[in-house]
Amino acid sequence: MTAGIQAYPNLLALVGNTPLIRLNRIVENFKGEYYAKWEAYNPGHSNKDRIALHIIEEAEKKGLLKKGTTIIETTSGNTGFSLAMVSMIKGYECILAVSSKSSEDKISMLRSMGAKVYVCPANVKADDPRSYYQVAQRIHQETSNSIYINQYFNALNTLAHYKSTGPEIWKQTNGEITHLVACSGTGGTISGCARYLKEQNPNIRIIGVDAYGSVLKKYHETQELDPKEIYPYRIEGLGKNLIPSATDFDVIDHFEKVTDEDSAHTARAVSKNEGIFVGYTCGAAVQAIKQLHAKGEFDAKSKVVAIFPDHGSRYISKIYSDQWMKEQGFFDSDHVEASNKVEYIR
Numbered sequence: 157m158t159a160g161i162q163a164y165p166n167l168l169a170l171v172g173n174t175p176l177i178r179l180n181r182i183v184e185n186f187k188g189e190y191y192a193k194w195e196a197y198n199p200g201h202s203n204k205d206r207i208a209l210h211i212i213e214e215a216e217k218k219g220l221l222k223k224g225t226t227i228i229e230t231t232s233g234n235t236g237f238s239l240a241m242v243s244m245i246k247g248y249e250c251i252l253a254v255s256s257k258s259s260e261d262k263i264s265m266l267r268s269m270g271a272k273v274y275v276c277p278a279n280v281k282a283d284d285p286r287s288y289y290q291v292a293q294r295i296h297q298e299t300s301n302s303i304y305i306n307q308y309f310n311a312l313n314t315l316a317h318y319k320s321t322g323p324e325i326w327k328q329t330n331g332e333i334t335h336l337v338a339c340s341g342t343g344g345t346i347s348g349c350a351r352y353l354k355e356q357n358p359n360i361r362i363i364g365v366d367a368y369g370s371v372l373k374k375y376h377e378t379q380e381l382d383p384k385e386i387y388p389y390r391i392e393g394l395g396k397n398l399i400p401s402a403t404d405f406d407v408i409d410h411f412e413k414v415t416d417e418d419s420a421h422t423a424r425a426v427s428k429n430e431g432i433f434v435g436y437t438c439g440a441a442v443q444a445i446k447q448l449h450a451k452g453e454f455d456a457k458s459k460v461v462a463i464f465p466d467h468g469s470r471y472i473s474k475i476y477s478d479q480w481m482k483e484q485g486f487f488d489s490d491h492v493e494a495s496n497k498v499e500y501i502r
């Protein structure tokens with residue numbers, strides 16, 4: 157920027173270039189150094205700003221979008237918010253089919269960006285007409301002048317991270333990164349970063365984080381999509397009941413599974429110990445680091461980068477609510493309620 161008014165042309169100029177932050181207390185006494193790539197610094201508060209902007213701008217370059225075109229997507233919330241934000245700024249309509257697992261907060265946020273939202277049952281098969289994939293497909297077919305983003309099967313999702321997140325991590329770690337730990341949903345983040353990082357140094361270990369109730373880990377290990385692996389779980393945005401083509405399983409070295417309960421408590425602990433108000437999957441990533449550290453994955457020379465996809469403000473009525481945690485049965489002798497109780501002055 158030169159002299160005069162120092163302003164960005166609009167919010168979209170701020171997508172990407174998120175900070176890398178050293179983790180301290182949460183990994184005290186761990187071997188190696190641990191860093192968080194804090195994606196909540198994107199203007200839409202998650203890693204999904206990158207793919208929303210990239211996919212829409214690629215469609216613009218191909219001449220596929222006109223003023224008033226409807227952008228349609230299935231989303232656990234974050235992709236929807238980013239698409240709604242980018243669509244609104246650029247003058248497109250946005251329709252989103254979301255899973256009933258998405259928090260009320262997330263749904264209200266999508267509506268605040270002007271999107272039309274359809275809430276679809278979470279625990280039905282991907283080919284069920286009520287699933288959010290099928291609902292989005294149907295709306296796309298019925299809406300003329302619309303495009304379907306299809307993030308799970310869109311190579312541009314992975315490319316967005318290959319072009320931005322991966323190079324940023326390489327630069328920010330001065331090429332010293334030894335491990336990348338990233339939750340895998342569509343797999344775009346982990347696969348795009350991994351492709352770029354492995355081109356720079358093939359020895360970098362790429363670790364995906366998966367949920368119990370998701371098929372990804374078993375598929376990676378056996379090339380078999382085992383329906384027995386599929387059952388309901390709580391964490392939003394992590395794991396899958398199908399195999400996304402946006403995931404490049406060849407560049408991922410290992411998948412680590414984490415539980416809903418451990419991830420929730422670890423997210424709360426990260427917020428409390430680092431002052432970084434993290435989302436649920438940030439907790440999942442740190443939980444995976446804890447498990448892998450216990451298994452001897454890291455040594456004193458390890459420089460581990462964990463992707464922190466989104467902000468804790470999206471989970472206030474979930475993992476940051478003692479009431480919600482209690483309803484899930486997440487408090488027991490190992491995991492207790494927050495000790496800093498609220499005092500009511502009457």
Ligand code: PMP
Pocket residue numbers: 232234235339340341342343344345346392393394435437465466
């Ligand atoms: N964390 C959260 C909160 C997400 O919404 C997502 C996206 N589904 C991910 C992690 C995983 O990112 P990706 O889809 O790029 O694998």
